[in-house]
Amino acid sequence: MAQVQFINGQSLSNIPWQEAPEGIRNIPLWRYSGNPVIGRNPLKGVARIFNSAVVAYEGTFIGVFRGEQTNGIPYIYLGCSEDAIHWSFNEERIQFVDEDGESFMPIYAYDPRLVKVEDTYYVIWCQDFYGAAIGMAKTQDFKTFIRVENPFLPFNRNAVLFPRKINGNFVLLSRPSDSGHTPFGDIFLSESPDLTYWGKHRHVMGKGSEWWESLKIGGGAAPIETSEGWLLFFHGVAGTCNGYVYSIGGAILDIDNPSIVKYRCQNYMLTPEEWYEERGFVPNVAFPCATLCDADTGRIAIYYGAADSYVGLAFTTLNEAVQYIKSNSVVTSIDTEIGKR
Amino acid sequence: MAQVQFINGQSLSNIPWQEAPEGIRNIPLWRYSGNPVIGRNPLKGVARIFNSAVVAYEGTFIGVFRGEQTNGIPYIYLGCSEDAIHWSFNEERIQFVDEDGESFMPIYAYDPRLVKVEDTYYVIWCQDFYGAAIGMAKTQDFKTFIRVENPFLPFNRNAVLFPRKINGNFVLLSRPSDSGHTPFGDIFLSESPDLTYWGKHRHVMGKGSEWWESLKIGGGAAPIETSEGWLLFFHGVAGTCNGYVYSIGGAILDIDNPSIVKYRCQNYMLTPEEWYEERGFVPNVAFPCATLCDADTGRIAIYYGAADSYVGLAFTTLNEAVQYIKSNSVVTSIDTEIGKR
Numbered sequence: 001m002a003q004v005q006f007i008n009g010q011s012l013s014n015i016p017w018q019e020a021p022e023g024i025r026n027i028p029l030w031r032y033s034g035n036p037v038i039g040r041n042p043l044k045g046v047a048r049i050f051n052s053a054v055v056a057y058e059g060t061f062i063g064v065f066r067g068e069q070t071n072g073i074p075y076i077y078l079g080c081s082e083d084a085i086h087w088s089f090n091e092e093r094i095q096f097v098d099e100d101g102e103s104f105m106p107i108y109a110y111d112p113r114l115v116k117v118e119d120t121y122y123v124i125w126c127q128d129f130y131g132a133a134i135g136m137a138k139t140q141d142f143k144t145f146i147r148v149e150n151p152f153l154p155f156n157r158n159a160v161l162f163p164r165k166i167n168g169n170f171v172l173l174s175r176p177s178d179s180g181h182t183p184f185g186d187i188f189l190s191e192s193p194d195l196t197y198w199g200k201h202r203h204v205m206g207k208g209s210e211w212w213e214s215l216k217i218g219g220g221a222a223p224i225e226t227s228e229g230w231l232l233f234f235h236g237v238a239g240t241c242n243g244y245v246y247s248i249g250g251a252i253l254d255i256d257n258p259s260i261v262k263y264r265c266q267n268y269m270l271t272p273e274e275w276y277e278e279r280g281f282v283p284n285v286a287f288p289c290a291t292l293c294d295a296d297t298g299r300i301a302i303y304y305g306a307a308d309s310y311v312g313l314a315f316t317t318l319n320e321a322v323q324y325i326k327s328n329s330v331v332t333s334i335d336t337e338i339g340k341r
Numbered sequence: 342m343a344q345v346q347f348i349n350g351q352s353l354s355n356i357p358w359q360e361a362p363e364g365i366r367n368i369p370l371w372r373y374s375g376n377p378v379i380g381r382n383p384l385k386g387v388a389r390i391f392n393s394a395v396v397a398y399e400g401t402f403i404g405v406f407r408g409e410q411t412n413g414i415p416y417i418y419l420g421c422s423e424d425a426i427h428w429s430f431n432e433e434r435i436q437f438v439d440e441d442g443e444s445f446m447p448i449y450a451y452d453p454r455l456v457k458v459e460d461t462y463y464v465i466w467c468q469d470f471y472g473a474a475i476g477m478a479k480t481q482d483f484k485t486f487i488r489v490e491n492p493f494l495p496f497n498r499n500a501v502l503f504p505r506k507i508n509g510n511f512v513l514l515s516r517p518s519d520s521g522h523t524p525f526g527d528i529f530l531s532e533s534p535d536l537t538y539w540g541k542h543r544h545v546m547g548k549g550s551e552w553w554e555s556l557k558i559g560g561g562a563a564p565i566e567t568s569e570g571w572l573l574f575f576h577g578v579a580g581t582c583n584g585y586v587y588s589i590g591g592a593i594l595d596i597d598n599p600s601i602v603k604y605r606c607q608n609y610m611l612t613p614e615e616w617y618e619e620r621g622f623v624p625n626v627a628f629p630c631a632t633l634c635d636a637d638t639g640r641i642a643i644y645y646g647a648a649d650s651y652v653g654l655a656f657t658t659l660n661e662a663v664q665y666i667k668s669n670s671v672v673t674s675i676d677t678e679i680g681k682r
Contacts, residue, residue: 152493190494197535197539198540
């Protein structure tokens with residue numbers, strides 16, 4: 001197979017990295033040997049950090065982190081790192097303001113994603129909007145975080161922006177939900193010319209027929225632009241007699257019409273097996289939220305929440321991930337249609 | 342109390358009408374003595390018509406009707422009437438097309454509302470969009486119905502437009518839902534400059550503390566512009582051991598900021614009591630979908646679905662309805678706030 005290329009990719013020579021271990025590997029991702037990279041009680045007043053997102057920034061790394069306070073309420077904290085493995089956090093929660101600079105804090109905020117589009121970084125999270133819904137803010141300096149309009153009515157979770165506009169519009173993946181633990185869920189796509197008004201909603205992909213993603217799926221890390229299409233690491237959920245199991249899945253979306261799924265891996269890319277994935281506040285969760293990529297080497301580092309208690313780090317290469325997805329791809333008409341009804 | 346006036350109201354001398362009956366009335370609405378105005382099996386292949394909306398049109402009346410086919414699938418049918426009481430229907434379902442004139446039919450369609458904004462009539466309904474969601478189409482002649490983009494992601498029901506733009510934008514009420522019978526639900530408001538992209542979502546009002554609306558509420562007829570604010574007939578739902586009970590409620594929204602509730606009637610305005618409301622495919626449902634108003638007399642005729650089996654007609658006057666709502670109003674901070682989080 002020809003080499004897969006990043007499109008609009010950046011060099012990131014300081015990407016965290018370990019070579020793949022020797023021996024049998026059933027999956028195209030391998031875990032960092034020092035996992036979890038963020039352990040329990042990492043910050044005063046915060047019991048657990050997980051489901052968090054990072055970006056390369058001015059030669060180092062910065063991120064937005066879901067911190068579960070000791071009162072049980074989740075909020076978003078800022079962290080920074082020299083190596084993207086060892087993180088230090090601001091003790092104070094991110095202070096969101098409105099367009100006029102007035103404080104405009106969510107009641108709670110969780111599962112942040114962090115995506116750069118043009119010259120601005122966007123934080124996208126889940127919050128209370130008289131029901132669980134998507135919140136969004138923009139920053140250019142990681143000091144001032146200005147909230148934009150909530151893109152959708154409740155109930156919605158797992159929203160993540162594409163890293164560039166498509167056909168002139170911002171594009172956002174999300175997973176419509178219900179008011180509880182949502183025993184269903186597909187990934188949809190929506191467009192916006194201005195981040196105030198959203199529309200042209202399209203269905204992207206539904207829960208899978210395979211058991212590991214047969215209950216629901218949801219967007220994970222921001223899609224990665226490649227010569228094969230948008231590479232998406234998402235989460236798929238199985239329902240068992242003892243609760244949900246969250247695995248990492250992989251798919252490739254059409255570059256110009258990303259509601260069309262080109263390839264969809266029928267196997268999980270990573271599933272809970274290690275103690276920090278199987279044990280914790282919510283056992284059996286591997287929940288991808290961000291990637292770092294190095295265009296020179298094809299290396300990809302994946303950040304994922306583990307058991308709602310830790311942050312884990314896994315590696316793959318663009319070639320290995322894409323080849324694995326393509327050679328194990330099964331798509332249905334629901335996946336390949338434009339998603340308009 | 343000073344007389345309440347319609348704003349932008351039209352004369353409608355042929356509005357259907359009966360005077361209020363003598364004797365004790367516990368509610369400000371009274372039923373048409375000939376109810377139900379549409380009975381069972383009104384059309385070949387259609388078992389029941391209910392939850393339907395009408396407008397005055399070129400000296401007569403026209404409407405969009407939820408027709409439950411004998412295969413159990415709901416669709417929207419066009420009907421017309423000289424007196425707004427006796428209706429005749431097109432045997433063929435309304436044929437929706439896309440912007441290019443190509444057929445673009447929903448898989449199913451139910452609970453249509455019909456609202457004129459400027460020179461165009463809009464049909465708003467619930468349909469499958471990989472889950473229950475809002476569909477919308479526009480027509481100027483009731484011959485060609487052109488679908489516009491679905492305004493929202495699933496899951497949503499009970500959407501109805503305001504009859505004019507506010508601050509330059511279309512404004513739509515809706516009730517975010519889940520994938521089932523939705524044992525919760527508040528009314529939200531969304532704006533659009535162009536009917537393609539929607540945003541500036543605001544919470545309008547939540548389920549009430551009173552038992553008759555303590556499970557959920559949803560938008561009903563298009564809001565009526567009055568000198569006291571937007572008069573809204575909505576539905577409120579109680580949950581009982583034997584199922585849901587749908588009553589008609591009344592509220593008045595701020596004229597410029599309709600996410601602010603000025604008055605909210607703590608009592609129902611009408612609740613199932615008659616055989617055609619208590620008996621049927623879904624017992625105990627009074628579900629308002631449309632009104633006709635005569636600006637000269639203050640008369641209001643309310644069309645409501647009865648027991649998912651019939652169309653009922655009820656009457657009130659602007660003065661009586663508004664006075665009853667104001668004198669029985671209880672609002673909470675959830676009602677009176679702007680609804681932004």
